[in-house]
Amino acid sequence: MQYRSIITGCGSYLPERVVTNAELAERVDTSDDWIQTRTGIKQRHIAADGELTSDLALTAAERALAHAEVDANEVDLVVLATTTPDSTFPATATKVQFKLGMTNGAAFDVQAVCSGFVFGLAVADNFIKAGQAKTVVLIGAETFSRILDWEDRGTCVLFGDGAGAVVMRAANGADQTGSAEAGHNRERGVLSTHLHSDGSTNDLLYVDGGPSSTQTVGHVRMIGREVFRNAVKNLADIVDETLDANGLTMDDVDWLVPHQANRRILNSTAKKLGMPQEKIVVTLERHANTSAASIPLALDQAVRDGRIQKGDLVLMEAMGGGLTWGSGLVRW
Numbered sequence: 001m002q003y004r005s006i007i008t009g010c011g012s013y014l015p016e017r018v019v020t021n022a023e024l025a026e027r028v029d030t031s032d033d034w035i036q037t038r039t040g041i042k043q044r045h046i047a048a049d050g051e052l053t054s055d056l057a058l059t060a061a062e063r064a065l066a067h068a069e070v071d072a073n074e075v076d077l078v079v080l081a082t083t084t085p086d087s088t089f090p091a092t093a094t095k096v097q098f099k100l101g102m103t104n105g106a107a108f109d110v111q112a113v114c115s116g117f118v119f120g121l122a123v124a125d126n127f128i129k130a131g132q133a134k135t136v137v138l139i140g141a142e143t144f145s146r147i148l149d150w151e152d153r154g155t156c157v158l159f160g161d162g163a164g165a166v167v168m169r170a171a172n173g174a175d176q177t178g179s180a181e182a183g184h185n186r187e188r189g190v191l192s193t194h195l196h197s198d199g200s201t202n203d204l205l206y207v208d209g210g211p212s213s214t215q216t217v218g219h220v221r222m223i224g225r226e227v228f229r230n231a232v233k234n235l236a237d238i239v240d241e242t243l244d245a246n247g248l249t250m251d252d253v254d255w256l257v258p259h260q261a262n263r264r265i266l267n268s269t270a271k272k273l274g275m276p277q278e279k280i281v282v283t284l285e286r287h288a289n290t291s292a293a294s295i296p297l298a299l300d301q302a303v304r305d306g307r308i309q310k311g312d313l314v315l316m317e318a319m320g321g322g323l324t325w326g327s328g329l330v331r332w
Helices: 021-025 032-039 053-068 092-100 113-129 199-204 224-246 263-273 291-304
Strands: 004-013 017-020 043-046 077-081 106-110 135-143 161-171 189-197 205-207 220-222 255-258 313-320 324-331
Touching (some): 004 053, 021 032, 043 161, 053 135, 053 291, 077 092, 092 135, 106 113, 113 189, 113 291, 113 313, 113 324, 135 291, 161 291, 189 224, 199 205, 199 224, 224 263, 224 324, 255 263, 255 291, 291 313
Parallel strands (some): 077 106, 077 135, 255 313
Antiparallel strands (some): 017 043, 135 161
C-alpha cells in the first residue's frame, strides 16, 4: 500500500520576553533605523533564563496536537529540527517525547540549521511513505540567543527564539480537494521535497565552537554579503526545481512560506521568481530569524489567521549554514 503524508494540525510558541531594536541599540552600536533598513526586523523574542529549547518545542508540539485533535499516545515519531539542543546528547526530541507522554515509537533530532524544518519534513514524509510511521510530530525549535555574540551587530540583531510544529499523518486512497486540473496533483498532503547542501561553503555561516573542536558552545559567525548572494540564487533555484518536478508554475502556488532570514533576501527572491508580495507569508519583523523554527512559526500564523485554507498549494523553502537549502510542496 502506498502511503502519503497529510499535515493535519500546526502550533507554535514564542517566549514571553520581547527585545526591540531600541533595546539592542543600548548594548551594541546600532539603531532601529539601521536594523529595519537592512533586515526588516523590528523585534525578536528571547527565551527566559532556564527556558530550554525542549520547553519551546514541547509547547509548540502540544498546540499542534490539540489543533489536529490527536492524542500523544497516537504519535509514533517525533522529529525535532534544531541547531541549539538542550545538551550535546541525548537528543532534545527524546525529552519532548517523554514530556508529551508518548510511550511508543522513536524520537530524534535533525540538524540542518535554518533549513532544518524542511529537512525534517522530508525525513518525516519518507518515514510515512515507507510505512514506518503513521503519526509524526515535526518540530522546529531554537534558542538561538544562546549562541549569539552580543557585541557583533552583524549577527546579534538578526536572530530570535521560538518554536513551531506540525502533525503529519499517513493517508491512502483518494483525498482530493476541488476538481482535478489537467496535469496537476489535487491530492492533499506533501507532494514533494527537495534537499541540497554544499560543504565547501562551511565558512560562510557557522558557529566557532563545538564539543570536538573547541569544547565550547561558540558563537555565530557570518560573511553576510556571500550568504545573501548564495541565498537569492539557491532559493530561486530550489523553487524552480520544485515547480518543474510537479509540472507547475508560480501562478499555481497559493502561498510561499519562506525561511524568515532577511527582508532583502525575501524581496530579492520574490522578484527573481516573479512572486507577488501578497502571496508571501512574512513574520520576520516580529520574530526575526528563528532558524529551524521560522517556517513552522509563519505557517501556523497563516493557518490560524485564515490565509491558508484547505486545498491551497503551499511552497516552503529555506537556506541555512552548511550551506544547506531545500523546499517542500504541500497541498493543504
